[in-house]
Amino acid sequence: MTPPLLEVDDLVVHYPAGGMLRRREVQAVNGVSLRLEPGETLGLVGESGSGKSTLGRALLGLTPVTAGHVGFDGKRVSGRDRAGLAHLRRNAAMIFQDPFNALNPRQTIATSIAEVLRVKGEVPPAEVPARVAALLDLVGLRPDLAGRKPHALSGGQCQRAGIARALAIEPRLVIADECVAALDVSIQGQIINLLIELKARMGLAMIFIAHDLAIVRRLCDRVAVMYLGRIVEEGPTEAVFSSPRHPYTAALVAAIPSLDPARPLPADPLPGEPPSPLALPPGCAFHPRCRLARPECREMAPPARHDGERITACVLSPDEITTTQPRSMEP
Numbered sequence: 001m002t003p004p005l006l007e008v009d010d011l012v013v014h015y016p017a018g019g020m021l022r023r024r025e026v027q028a029v030n031g032v033s034l035r036l037e038p039g040e041t042l043g044l045v046g047e048s049g050s051g052k053s054t055l056g057r058a059l060l061g062l063t064p065v066t067a068g069h070v071g072f073d074g075k076r077v078s079g080r081d082r083a084g085l086a087h088l089r090r091n092a093a094m095i096f097q098d099p100f101n102a103l104n105p106r107q108t109i110a111t112s113i114a115e116v117l118r119v120k121g122e123v124p125p126a127e128v129p130a131r132v133a134a135l136l137d138l139v140g141l142r143p144d145l146a147g148r149k150p151h152a153l154s155g156g157q158c159q160r161a162g163i164a165r166a167l168a169i170e171p172r173l174v175i176a177d178e179c180v181a182a183l184d185v186s187i188q189g190q191i192i193n194l195l196i197e198l199k200a201r202m203g204l205a206m207i208f209i210a211h212d213l214a215i216v217r218r219l220c221d222r223v224a225v226m227y228l229g230r231i232v233e234e235g236p237t238e239a240v241f242s243s244p245r246h247p248y249t250a251a252l253v254a255a256i257p258s259l260d261p262a263r264p265l266p267a268d269p270l271p272g273e274p275p276s277p278l279a280l281p282p283g284c285a286f287h288p289r290c291r292l293a294r295p296e297c298r299e300m301a302p303p304a305r306h307d308g309e310r311i312t313a314c315v316l317s318p319d320e321i322t323t324t325q326p327r328s329m330e331p
């Protein structure tokens with residue numbers, strides 16, 4: 001059996017809290033397991049502070065891992081195995097939220113991309129300019145923009161340049177962290193279309209971190225919903241969004257604005273704020289905000305339940321969530 005492209009087991013990332021709370025820890029990621037097959041796109045959603053960026057960075061070895069295991073291509077990446085990490089770095093790239101910060105402001109975009117090609121060392125120097133031109137063409141940037149620095153580009157052009165730079169290593173895995181959040185809605189659509197095209201053309205696997213569930217619905221094969229450092233639900237995107245099995249997912253879905261302007265937003269799909277990751281509640285971390293919480297939810301964190309392609313960390317049965325869910329996405 002071939003191993004998945006990316007394999008994550010019980011990953012934990014804690015940060016020192018700093019300041020007066022030096023002995024406490026920010027429990028940013030608390031035991032995440034997931035699999036990603038070649039060519040697959042996984043959406044990672046959840047409120048601010050749920051640990052999405054920390055997880056994304058830890059997967060690429062950009063943030064130290066406290067415990068757990070990350071494997072790429074069957075090779076161990078986390079821990080002290082430098083060879084595994086080097087293999088991952090040659091095959092995985094990150095696309096960031098702020099396209100202006102992701103590129104060196106003093107370099108032209110052609111130079112930024114050429115630098116990545118030089119470091120990777122697989123393209124003969126004489127062929128670098130042609131390769132840069134091909135990459136710019138791939139992301140839909142005109143050749144005359146190659147000599148511009150980031151500040152002389154629009155936000156959308158800059159994000160395309162950032163994507164070209166990420167693709168220069170010919171990655172098999174891309175982690176995109178809120179990569180369209182800073183752009184105008186029409187430009188967002190163009191970049192999402194570009195990612196859909198690149199995914200089909202290059203067979204890229206992608207982890208797409210986003211707040212915007214509508215974009216995730218368009219782009220992603222599967223979705224994982226994070227709450228306070230844990231994945232509470234995961235499954236095929238359409239199935240999760242049309243029949244959520246975790247009360248937290250149900251609340252997120254209920255908060256998506258309906259296409260029908262006559263249907264008002266639900267008054268309060270999700271009351272309150274998430275608790276601090278410095279002091280997680282006992283039991284299921286979602287229980288203080290859960291409309292359906294039972295006494296046992298205060299005692300024990302529910303283990304992940306696997307049912308075909310769907311995974312849910314909740315003691316309630318799917319029926320109890322769908323029948324008691326106050327509002328659904330369908331008209």
Ligand SMILES: Nc1ncnc2c1ncn2[C@@H]1O[C@H](COP(=O)(O)OP(=O)(O)OP(=O)(O)O)[C@@H](O)[C@H]1O
Binds near residue numbers: 028048055277
């Ligand atoms: N370098 C750091 N040091 C200490 N705490 C951190 C650090 N980076 C993130 N955190 C904390 O870890 C938790 C998870 O943060 P993270 O940025 O991963 O969340 P997120 O889901 O990406 O949020 P957002 O949607 O706002 O981007 C938060 O409580 C955050 O304050």
Ligand SMILES: [Mg+2]
Binds near residue numbers: 052177
């Ligand atoms: Mg983030």
